[in-house]
Amino acid sequence: MISQRELIWRKAKSGIVLGVTGTVAFGGIGVWSGNEKFFEQFIAPILTFVDPEWSHRAAVNLARFHLQKRGILDDPPNLRANLGPLEVPNPIGIAAGFDKNAECISGLRRTGYGWVEIGSVTPIPQEGNAKPRVFRLPQDKAVLNRYGFNNDGHEQVYSRVQQFKSEHPGYIVGVNLGANKDSSNRISDYCKGIERFSDTADYFVINISSPNTPNLRDLQKSETLPELLQNVMLTRDSQTRRVPVFLKVAPDITDADIKSISKIVLSKETKVDGIIISNTTIKRDNLESDAKLTQESGGLSGKPLERTSTFLVAKFYSELKGQVPIIGVGGIWDGKDAFAKIQAGASAVQIYSVVAYKGLGVVNAMKKELSEILK
Numbered sequence: 001m002i003s004q005r006e007l008i009w010r011k012a013k014s015g016i017v018l019g020v021t022g023t024v025a026f027g028g029i030g031v032w033s034g035n036e037k038f039f040e041q042f043i044a045p046i047l048t049f050v051d052p053e054w055s056h057r058a059a060v061n062l063a064r065f066h067l068q069k070r071g072i073l074d075d076p077p078n079l080r081a082n083l084g085p086l087e088v089p090n091p092i093g094i095a096a097g098f099d100k101n102a103e104c105i106s107g108l109r110r111t112g113y114g115w116v117e118i119g120s121v122t123p124i125p126q127e128g129n130a131k132p133r134v135f136r137l138p139q140d141k142a143v144l145n146r147y148g149f150n151n152d153g154h155e156q157v158y159s160r161v162q163q164f165k166s167e168h169p170g171y172i173v174g175v176n177l178g179a180n181k182d183s184s185n186r187i188s189d190y191c192k193g194i195e196r197f198s199d200t201a202d203y204f205v206i207n208i209s210s211p212n213t214p215n216l217r218d219l220q221k222s223e224t225l226p227e228l229l230q231n232v233m234l235t236r237d238s239q240t241r242r243v244p245v246f247l248k249v250a251p252d253i254t255d256a257d258i259k260s261i262s263k264i265v266l267s268k269e270t271k272v273d274g275i276i277i278s279n280t281t282i283k284r285d286n287l288e289s290d291a292k293l294t295q296e297s298g299g300l301s302g303k304p305l306e307r308t309s310t311f312l313v314a315k316f317y318s319e320l321k322g323q324v325p326i327i328g329v330g331g332i333w334d335g336k337d338a339f340a341k342i343q344a345g346a347s348a349v350q351i352y353s354v355v356a357y358k359g360l361g362v363v364n365a366m367k368k369e370l371s372e373i374l375k
Contacts, residue, residue, distance in 0.1 A: 036358040036365050043359065052134040052143070055356065060099060063107030063360060071112025071364045078374045079367060081114070081348045084244050084273040084325045086202060088172050090114035090367050091348035092338060095329050096176035096205065096248075097145075098352055101152045102160035109171050112363045117350065118161065119176030120207050123192045125153035126180060129212060135296055136356065137289035141333065142305075143353045145280070146298030148212045149178045154196045162200045175201040176248070181213055187228050191235040198239035206232055206272075209250035209279035211299045217250055222260040229270035244273035251278035251308050251330065255315070262319035274325045276350070277316055278309045302353035306331025310344050317345025333358075335369025 047055050062068050073089075081091035093115040094108055102118040109116065128150025135144040151157065161173060177193035179186035190206055197204070208219035208228070219228050229247070236245055247265060265272045280299025287294045287304065309330025316326060328341030329350045341349045354362055 036362040040358050047356075048136060048138055051132070052136050052356070053131065056098075056134065059355065059360060060104050063099075063104035063111065066107050066110060068107060068111050068360055070110055071361060072367060073110075073112060075112075075114075075367060076371050079114075079371055082325065083115070083172065083174075083203065083327065083348055084246070086115075086172055086244065088114040088348065091342070092363050092366055092370070093117060093172075093174075093327075093348065093350045094355075094363075095350035095352040096120055096174075096207065097147070098355065100147075100150065102157045102164070102173075105161070105164045105171075105173060106168070108360070109168065111360050112367065114348070115172035115174065115202075117174035117176050117205065118157065119151065119205070120149050120178035120210065121151050121154060121157045121175060121193060121197075122149050122178045122180045123154050123183075123189050123196075124180050125156070126150060133298070135293050135298075137287065137293055137300075137302070138357075139288040140294075140302065140304055141353075141357060142287070142289070142300055142302030143356055144293065144296055144298050144300050146212045146296070148181065149210065151178075154193065158196055158200065161197065165200050172202045173200075174203045174205055174246070176205040176207050178207050178210065179213065179216065186216070186219065187231050190228065190232055194232065194235045194239065194243070194245075198236070198241055198243055201243050203244040203246055203273070204236070205246045205248050205276060207248045207279070209248050211250070211252075211280060211282045220249060220253070220257070220261065222264070225261065225264050226267075226270050229264065229272065233270065246274035246276050246327070247272045248276040249278055249312075251281045251305060251312060252283060253312075258312070258315050258319055262316060265324055266320065272324060274327060274347075275316060275320070276327045276329060277312045277346075278305070278330055281305055281308065301330065303331045303333060306333070306337060310340055313341055313346050314344040332366075335366045335371075335373060338366055338370050339373045 075090040079090040094113050096117045096119045099118045105116050129146050129148035133146045175197045179189035183189050280301045284294050313328045325347040328346030332351050338349045
């Protein structure tokens with residue numbers, strides 16, 4: 001005969017199991033649906049207690065195994081955009097850093113992104129910087145990272161990109177190239193990337209603006225940038241396919257830097273096909289999050305970067321006089337933010353940090369809002 005205490009315990013245990021199961025199911029359905037409001041209100045607060053790098057890995061796997069509801073793939077005509085010589089169905093792509101190793105391009109396409117940029121990829125696989133290396137700053141709607149180009153290297157990433165492109169040849173995939181931390185010739189590293197991916201990439205990004213590889217940003221300087229771009233362009237032009245080359249710049253630059261970079265990328269021997277503005281910032285102005293977090297080393301992305309990056313888009317657009325297409329990146333949280341970048345001179349935009357707060361499906365809400373604004 002079951003005692004009263006045993007009966008109470010069984011009922012309590014059943015209630016706990018039912019409650020946990022219901023909560024997991026509720027959360028799972030919400031994540032699968034791609035509803036950004038659900039994610040923002042219910043999932044994001046829970047993730048504040050979870051290691052941010054683990055969350056990033058979980059999001060990659062969601063896309064990798066198609067555990068996200070299919071998004072809007074039939075985009076309205078008014079969202080069509082150009083990345084230099086390339087046409088995309090909508091102007092909202094996902095920036096490099098999310099899918100570092102080309103593991104989930106198919107899932108990101110399925111979710112509704114106009115295109116995907118993978119990487120940064122270095123010639124030799126590397127672990128990146130020591131953990132912890134990613135931090136959430138929820139009060140500032142920001143993310144701080146010092147990953148340090150952790151990736152599987154050219155060969156493994158190449159095979160994944162090639163496999164995807166064999167199945168979806170018309171979908172645009174950019175390959176963001178980096179240099180190994182201990183490389184003795186960083187310019188050579190970028191050229192190796194062009195040689196390896198030239199038969200499968202739709203465009204290249206020369207990423208010399210990450211703050212997490214020592215002295216990498218020195219390549220942006222007027223004394224070194226021409227040599228880098230000359231070598232990159234000569235390598236690109238010697239390949240069978242003439243793949244467009246974009247340059248990604250840091251937000252922590254002066255007006256003199258803007259003028260210098262603009263002059264270089266417009267010069268005949270070093271003219272690029274596009275410029276991406278911008279990477280993460282090392283500045284920590286007016287942040288409200290815990291000082292222990294804000295003072296961690298690394299690059300800051302998210303909402304605090306929005307105004308700075310939009311201002312830089314406008315500055316570069318004025319200097320380049322429309323001769324070099326611009327992709328705007330930094331702090332885009334909704335369709336209005338995307339439109340602000342376009343108004344400033346961007347041909348298209350990329351998102352990343354907002355995914356940590358609103359989920360991968362946020363792109364569909366952005367597209368709807370942007371389409372309405374454009375109408």
